[in-house]
Amino acid sequence: MRFAVPVFPGSNCDMDCVHAIEDVLGEPVSPVWHQESDLSRYDAVILPGGFSYGDYLRSGALAQFSPVMQGVREAAVSGKLVIGICNGFQILLECGLLPGAMLKNRDLKFRCEIQTLCVENAKTPFTRTYEDGERIRIPIAHQEGNYYCDQETLSGLKANGQIVFRYVDENPNGSVDRIAGICNREGNVLGMMPHPERAIHEWMGTEDGRRLFESMLQYGRRNGGAA
Numbered sequence: 239m240r241f242a243v244p245v246f247p248g249s250n251c252d253m254d255c256v257h258a259i260e261d262v263l264g265e266p267v268s269p270v271w272h273q274e275s276d277l278s279r280y281d282a283v284i285l286p287g288g289f290s291y292g293d294y295l296r297s298g299a300l301a302q303f304s305p306v307m308q309g310v311r312e313a314a315v316s317g318k319l320v321i322g323i324c325n326g327f328q329i330l331l332e333c334g335l336l337p338g339a340m341l342k343n344r345d346l347k348f349r350c351e352i353q354t355l356c357v358e359n360a361k362t363p364f365t366r367t368y369e370d371g372e373r374i375r376i377p378i379a380h381q382e383g384n385y386y387c388d389q390e391t392l393s394g395l396k397a398n399g400q401i402v403f404r405y406v407d408e409n410p411n412g413s414v415d416r417i418a419g420i421c422n423r424e425g426n427v428l429g430m431m432p433h434p435e436r437a438i439h440e441w442m443g444t445e446d447g448r449r450l451f452e453s454m455l456q457y458g459r460r461n462g463g464a465a
């Protein structure tokens with residue numbers, strides 16, 4: 239399974255994502271500069287965290303116009319797996335591949351710490367090796383992770399099983415309904431604020447992120463390489 243990691247000016251978790259795929263899966267993975275627009279040779283896309291375009295205007299607001307987002311849209315529409323982590327999630331919201339918006343953290347502070355999450359839907363291609371209701375520990379690191387959507391959108395997310403992760407012990411950023419990660423209706427596009435790529439080795443303090451990448455590979459293989 240071939241993974242692409244788009245790199246925007248200001249991305250800073252791109253190589254962590256590349257290492258996660260190499261270390262956990264041993265699958266081919268390439269950083270792709272944001273000016274490329276053709277991602278057709280890849281089976282899955284990981285939009286990494288960071289501060290694309292310096293978070294100017296709003297996090298992810300400018301990155302949505304990078305040429306590589308054309309390739310990301312095509313991958314999403316064709317059913318390939320697309321995951322946005324932190325700034326990647328913010329970009330997916332800005333470009334409309336996922337519903338809702340991100341506000342500044344309720345306390346206006348950058349929060350960088352391990353959080354306990356509940357896996358709310360273990361049937362997605364990204365969570366199939368977890369259990370429904372399982373508690374996992376994954377770090378967050380953001381200042382604009384206060385997920386917001388209106389009541390109608392929230393009802394739709396709940397009804398369709400699109401809430402994939404929720405914060406458990408506390409709500410670190412003030413997100414609606416303690417949301418930490420959501421997917422699209424089809425389930426092939428996931429956005430999450432916590433960083434699974436920072437949770438893949440014991441020395442990182444938690445290895446609970448490994449199974450997310452393993453889930454993607456398992457799903458991709460069952461679907462003939464391409465997800």
Ligand SMILES: NC(=O)CC[C@H](N)C(=O)O
Nearest residue numbers: 287288324325380381382
């Ligand atoms: N690690 C990240 O991707 C966090 C950066 C993000 N732009 C923020 O809201 O702070």
